[in-house]
Amino acid sequence: MKTQWKKLIISILIPLAIGGLSAFITRDSMASFAEINKPPLSPPAWLFPVVWTVLYVMMGIASYIVSTSGYPARARTALTVYGIQLGFNFLWSIIFFNFENYLFAFIWLVILWALILLTTVLFYRINKWAGYLMIPYLLWVTFAGYLNLAIYFLN
Numbered sequence: 001m002k003t004q005w006k007k008l009i010i011s012i013l014i015p016l017a018i019g020g021l022s023a024f025i026t027r028d029s030m031a032s033f034a035e036i037n038k039p040p041l042s043p044p045a046w047l048f049p050v051v052w053t054v055l056y057v058m059m060g061i062a063s064y065i066v067s068t069s070g071y072p073a074r075a076r077t078a079l080t081v082y083g084i085q086l087g088f089n090f091l092w093s094i095i096f097f098n099f100e101n102y103l104f105a106f107i108w109l110v111i112l113w114a115l116i117l118l119t120t121v122l123f124y125r126i127n128k129w130a131g132y133l134m135i136p137y138l139l140w141v142t143f144a145g146y147l148n149l150a151i152y153f154l155n
Contacts, residue, residue, distance in 0.1 A: 004068060011067065012060030018086050019056045022093040023049065029097035039150030055137045059086075062123055062133035069126045078122035085115035102152035109145050116141055 034045065043051075063082055066075050092112055096105035116138050124131025 001068070004064075007068065008061070008064045011064035012057055014063070015056035015059045015086060016053070018090050019052055022090045023052075026093045026097040029100075032100070033097060036151060037154035039147060039154060042147060051140060055140060058133045059137055062130040065127050065130040065133075066123050069130075071126055074122075074126050078119065078126055081115060081122055082119045085112060085119050088112040088115055096148065102148060102155065106145065106148045106152055109141065109148055113138070113141050113145060 030045070059082075063079060066078050066082075069075050088108065089112060092105060092108050095101055095108055099105075116134065120131050120134040120138055123134055
């Protein structure tokens, strides 16, 4: 199958743009975040944008694979769930960083995790590589859940 470069680039730019907009909106909250108590295993601040950039690129590639799979009905369902989880991803940062509502952010993150799992399963059913590309995202959000809940208890 021939690569549809324009579609691939757009597929990658969509999650990067959503993540970038979220980072822009939450940028003023980073100073207060630096001051709160964090649990063991908390990564350094510089690691978060690096990891998220890689994850957003992988998600974009996975969505491209699904969108060009040749299964339009199944792809539409999978990409709809993907879009919903991207919306939840975007809003989590605002709830956590801007509103500093750590308990609600954790509950939101649990829903996000379930949506990511569903997206991963739906992507896998269409193309196993699309599903595999979502696994690091699922694992990172699992780790984020640990951090989020621990921050709630510590603060």
